[in-house]
Amino acid sequence: MSTNPDYLERQPLHAFTEQAYLDYSMYVILDRALPHIADGLKPVQRRIIYAMSELGLSATAKFKKSARTIGDVLGKYHPHGDSACYEAMVLLAQPFSYRYPLVDGQGNWGSIDDPKSFAAMRYTEARLTGYANLLLEEAGQGTVDWSANFDGTLEEPTLLPARLPNVLLNGSTGIAVGMATDIPPHNLQEITAACVHLLKHPDATVADLCKHVPAPDYPTEAEIITPRTELFKMYETGHGSLRMRAVYTLEEGELVITALPHQTSASKLLTQIAAQMNAKKLPLVEDLRDESDHENPVRLVIVPRSRKTDTETLMAHLFATTDLERSYRVNLNMIGLDGRPSVKNLKTILSEWLEYRTNTVRRRLSYRLDKVKKRLHLLEGLLIAFLNIDEIIKIIRLKDRPKPLLIARFNLSDTQAEAILEMKLRQLAKLEEKKITAEQDKLSKERQALETTLGDEQNLKQQVAKEIKADTKAYGNVRRSPLVERGQAQAIDQQNLAPAEPLTVILSAKGWIRAAKGHDIDPEKLNYRSGDRFLNATSGRSDQNVVFFDNKGRSYALPTHSLPSARSQGEPLSGRLKLSDGAQICCLLSGENDDHWLLASSAGYGFVTQFSHLQTKNKAGKASLTLPANSQTLPPLPVNNPQSDRLVVISSLAYLLVFPIAELPEMAKGKGVKLMNIQPKKEEFIQFICVLPAQAVLKIQAGKRHLTLKPSDLENFQGSRAQRGHKLPRGFQQVQGVEALI
Missing domain, CATH: 3.30.1360.40 (Gyrase A; domain 2)
Structure with missing residues (x-):
């Protein structure tokens, strides 16, 4: 017995799977996901509309249960899931989803807020809208091709004879295999105006058509804010995007x-x-x-x-x-008249649809012309019957086979003789010559008009344009989505959004941070974790940043309003900042971006900087002050008036120098310039610095002793930047504190 019977086909698995996937892909593309340029419908939508027309659910008919419609669609034309089919039907009925709905629904068909909140098909009722008649009116007039349904028992139209370009009017969305479509809806009056213009001027460009079709027109009244240049490019290439704003x-x-x-x-x-x-x-x-x-x-x-x-x-x-503002992708991908999917520009879409519409009108008129000719032919036979009615009745009454005798006697065709024989006797008696000749005259004029239209391509185009204008008058309406060119919306910086409330930022010795409302807070009286204590605090506002300065000259910044409330014990600063090894936060700063601060090191170098230069979004901070070897940062000092304020510098050997801060450069970062001429060989370093406003008094503390230097006393220590200064009096060799008194 053979191991490979003749009825089995052998092929490699990879070849079979590749072909099977390609077949499936083409099915999804052509029979499910993409609309056809002719009627703008997908197969399921086309079958729903046709099934409803077969049920007699016109715009003037009574509503019928949606379950009945879906049952007919599934049982006769579309053997797929009922829920998916019903959802497709619901979409056709939602005025907020479709610019020109095809289904008139009664009941709960969803809402703008939740389009999928529609009731089950057993509760809702539906019928076709008047607009749907534009797709169905000419279906029985020889305008479209028909094919067998899935089981071969019925016929269904392969396309619907759309009288208007529904593919653009209602748009479509879909995802196929390897491609997708996003066709926005448009205004009927604008699209038909472009069609009429293209009929008269076949050489019109996309720019010419865009004068009639400036942009899509959605069911909503939100603004289309995309610039005209981008919209034109979208229509020229067939893809792009647009933005809508509430x-x-x-x-x-x-x-x-x-x-x-x-x-x-x-x-x-x-x-x-x-x-x-x-x-x-x-x-x-x-x-x-x-x-x-x-x-x-x-x-x-x-x-x-x-x-x-x-x-x-x-x-x-x-x-x-x-x-409140959204972007929408536009991809004018559809199945063309050649049966292939492709992305088309505006002119190509309208040109192909007009070709389809012209051919549809030609088929309809040809179908009607055939009907007229057949009727005229029958009328000729009926007229002969009227003129010879007595003889015809006699032949029919006496002869067994009257048909051949009638044909031979009166020179009738088989069709004419059959029509005479099938008429009832009372109809033969009622035949009147005037009625027959009147109908002949009317049909002869109609035949002549049809032949004139069909015989000239220009007349045919005029007929198409005339019908388009008539449909526009019946179903057109004004634009809903206004065109307003607007700039790009900008989100407000969160720091600017925060209200300007006074806050006090508190840092504990173990690095826990928090913020308390108001400036009348005593940080030392707050509760701290076991073994922790107060370290530093600063007063600012909730719309400002707080700057953290460490002992290695790096600065960090955080939005003040983002800090945890002082009602709690705060949170570790290490969770928000990334300190280097050995680095410790030594002080907190706050203020306006244009405030001036003095940065200095114990090595005797410093400069003036703005508060904005100390801020950074980097969690690891930024190097603001460069420290010479074996030096430390001194606490940054605020400078209220860089032009009149003076700087007091005291070294570890009790030398004091006073000079104008204006002599210091303003820098964003760096080492700075020399403040005082110290002697590193004697291990001298800068111990204290103090910003001294004009007419302020300097108070120096050494143990229990206090030295108060008035402006006149400070003249003895006045000098220029980088000088040595003068030594303090005996008893103040170990300075422990410096303070400016205004």
């Missing part, structure tokens, strides 16, 4: 959103805004309300915290951080 008004100090971008959920949007409020990232907003109802499908109210709030800045932030 529309809002200001009513009694409250922001009222009246239109959302296409397919934007109001509840999700409110959740996004509320999340920012809960995270304290949106202090400009006090409250949110959803006042949407049947009369106002979209009405979202945003209540600013104050009437002084800059509403434009607030909305710009929300546009940039929420779905």
Whole structure:
């Protein structure tokens, strides 16, 4: 017995799987995911509409249960899942999803907020809309090809004879294998105007057509803010993107959103805004309300915290951080008249559809012309019957086979003789010459008109344009999505969003950080963890950054408002900053970005810098002060007036020098310049520095002794930068503190 029977086909597994996947891919592309340029429908949508027409569910008919429609679609034309089929039907009925809905639904068909919240098919009812008639009206007039359904018992149209370019009017989305489509909806009046223009001017460019079709037109009234140049490029290439922005008004100090971008959920949007409020990232907003109802499908109210709030800045932030502004991909990919999927530009789409429409009209008129000719032929026979009615009745009554005798006697065709024989006797008696001749005249004129239209391509185009204009008048409406060119929305810096509240930032000796509201806080009286104590504090505002300075000259920065509350014991600073080995935070700084600070090292070098130069987003900080070998950082000092303030420098050998701070350079970072001429060989170093305002008094402490130097006394120690200065009086060789008294 043979191991390889003749009825078995042998082929390599890789060849079989490759071919099977290719077959599946082509099925998904052609029969599921992509719309056809002719009627703009996918197979399931086409079958739903055709099945509803077969059920008699026209726009004027009674509503019928959706389950009945879906049953017919599945049982006759589309043997797939009922839920997927019903979902496709729901999409055709949602006015917020389709620009020109094809199904008129009754019941719960979803909402803008949740398009998939529709009721089950056993509850809803449906019928076709008037617009759907544009796809079905000419189906029985010889305009389209027919094919057998899945079991060969019925026939279904391969395409519908669309009277308007539905592929652009309603758009489509879909994902196939290796390709996708994202066709936005358009305005009927604009698209038909472009079609008529293209019929008259076949050489028109995409730029010419864009004068009629400036942009897509979505079911929503949100603004399309994409620049015209980008929209033109989209239509020229067939792919691109566009942005939509919500529309809002200001009513009694409250922001009222009246239109959302296409397919934007109001509840999700409110959740996004509320999340920012809960995270304290949106202090400009006090409250949110959803006042949407049947009369106002979209009405979202945003209540600013104050009437002084800059509403434009607030909305710009929300546009940039929420779905109040969305981008939509555009990919004009569809199945063309050649049966192949491709991305087409605007002119190609309209040109191909007009070719299909012209051919459809030609087929319809040819079909009608054949009908007219056949009717005229029958009328000729009926007229002969009227003129010879007595003889014809006699032949029919006396002869067994009257048909051949009638044909021979009156020179009739087989069709004419058959028509006469099939007429009832009373109809023969009622035949009137005037009625027959009147119908002949009418049909003869119609035949002549049809032959004139079909005989001239230009007349045929005029007929197509005439019908397009008539349909535009019946179903056209104004644009819903206004075109408004706007700039890119910018999110507000979180630091600028925070309210300017006074805060005191406290750092413990073991590196725990926290912030207390107000400046009247005594940090030393706060509770600390066991074995921990107060180290340093600074007073600032919640809209500022706090700068941390370590003993190696590096600075770090954190937003003050992001620090934990002082009601707790804070959190480790190591979780937010990345200190180098051996580095320890020695002090905290706060202030405005343009404030001046003095940075100095114990080696006798320093410079003036702005507070903004000390800030960085790097967790590892930045090197602000370069330390010479064997030196340490001195606590940074604020400089209120760089032009009049003076710097007091005291060395470890009790030398004191006073000179104008204006002699120091302003730098972003570095080592700085020499402050005092110290003697490193004697292991001398800078022990204290102090910023001394004009007319201020300098107080020096050494043990229990205090030395107060008035401005006149300080003249003895006045000098220039990098000088040696003068030695302090006896008894103040071990200085323990320096203070400026105003």
